[in-house]
Amino acid sequence: MNLPKYLKINLSNKTVETYPISEDLFKNYLGGKILGAKLLLDLSKAKLDVFSPESVIIINTGPMNGTGAPSSSRFNMTFKNVLTGGIASSNCGGYFGVMLKRAGVDGLIITGRSEKPITLEVIDGQVAFTNAEDLWGLDTEQVQEKLPKKYGKLVIGPAGENLVKFACAASGERVAGRCGSGAVLGAKNIKAIVAYGTKRPKLYDQKGFDQYIDEWINDLKDHPMTGGTFPKYGTAGMISKINASGVLPTHNFKYGSFEKVEKISGEALAEDYLTRNSGCISCPIRCERRVIVEGKEVKGPEFETVGLFGANIENADLDVVNQVNYYADILGMDTISLGGTLAFAMELQEKGLADFGLKFGNTSDLIDVLFKIANREGIYSELAEGTKILSEKYGGKEFAIHSKGLELASYEPRRSVGMGLGYSTSNRGGCHLNGGYLVQAEAGSVISIGQQNTFGKAQLTVFLQNMMEAVSAAGFCLFTSSTSTSKKILEAGPNSFDAKIAGAAMRVSGPMLGLLNKHTPKSMPMNDKASAPQAEAVELATGMKMTIGHFVEIGERGFNIERLYNLREGLTKADDSLPDRLTKTPQIPDQANTVVDLDKMLPAYYKTRGWDGNGVPTTKKLKKLGIM
């Protein structure tokens, strides 16, 4: 078995050593965010200051990166979360991950702090530390232009340099957006990491793998989502339906639909702004939008950015959304946390609790405010701390929209209660993806499992969280899972008998999924290209036995390791929470069930996970997973 090569880099004394990854470690933790979490737990001291030189950052790939498998260019950053103090994983497309792999390196374990700004170069397996004082102060676009074109790049902008708590790191126009990835690099004085090489990964069964991948790519191109609406509309195509379901956050999550939604819809973006679509290396889906901002073609906004810089701040001008998206990227800030924080500041202003000169619906100075936050100018430095810290200073905790300190994505969970459970239990904080993304089945897709019912949602959430962990750890984009909704049902349509039956079946599947989860991997001893094509690809590439059961179990192990890290860092059951606005105030005043009933769902969730009543993994569970 070809084991991954990891390098441990100490920036303080500029030393590099190989860090051995055993076969057991590889088999049990695979790569990406799961192996990253295991290494972070093992290699970092408890309760370190997030910006301390001793803190550890792991930047790694999964076994699929660089293999030519569809949508497999993603790499991961794992570190102590700047906003929550718990685990952070931040995932990114672009070229850096593939180039790191081609350099003959699967992962970097970075510790220490450089005295001066540096660029870390990983070329053909060799590491060099080069002075980057001339790059300090440049935005993410400028710094990448200064670096050799052929390199895979990971860089920070001014926000990362200034330790903005939601600063992101950029690779091309893609970003490892969440949890402050840019700030942790900035704290170590890393302006850029570049990678280059020409090595190709050796696969266990190259011929079988190639054949499997060819068929899978054809399936993706032939599927109505991955070959149809994703390339045509990208993620923003969901805006209108999500709004119609009452799930589009509006006015800092006070409401779930926006009266001017037509102006910011995916259809408006496609019809009035889209120049073409594009995508990451090795991706047949090509969901990226290209739009014009100030005469230049740049990456367009995703669903999250349109929601949070559209409805949630009551802005109906897509030009503004496109501009904010571009400037946030080049300044190096996560648009989800940035948008959430600005909406919270607007509500503080509206209620007379603080004065940042920000008002719902007024976007005239918004770009200027972005620059001030990134550069931590004056009072705007307070906005650079994020929603949670702002609420501790100015009040308004009941409408401070975050979980564990991480701002929520652009789905209003009172009308998608399973997503609410996912937000509250997501290990990295208010994240829809780490949270299981149940909103797609509750309010966004052709199949509907119901928006307000709680039955089975805990088990569905656990299953999806585990599956998405594994997909991500392997190095795949989560969109490769979109084919799990059958082509037949998509072609029949949301009002069809087929879709209604599928929705009803999924609605009652929770208890069965709970049982399957309890007995992995034996309970799912098969492979199925339609529902989980990733597992067999991993088996062909690595030679590891990888049924869906094995794959889901690796995901479960990852989720538990992340939980253990959070518990070690002081997070508790009390952090599996959402603000009162979402749990106590019905979105529809005369419908009491339009809240996220965590009191009802959390016990079922803990039980399904094999955790005790305080949300702590039991010894039995940890032994089953081989963690202890």
Next chain:
Amino acid sequence: MVLIKYHGEVQKYTEIKSEELDVKTVKELIKYINDVHGIEARNMTLRSHILINNVSATNRRGLFSRLHEGDVVKILPVCGGG
């Protein structure tokens, strides 16, 4: 009259972005689309989300949902997000 807005792929078959119609139910609208714009337009409409005044027809009575004077019906592609 009911305002019908065609978005995405369905527009390719209807060749118009919108039209005003006198239809009483979604089913009647589907029949009109079949008769006037053709079976491909009908099939694409059935695959789409149908919103009536920004509420999904699936949350009403599906294809049997009633339409009233002044209603706005949007026909949208089924998309994924994340």
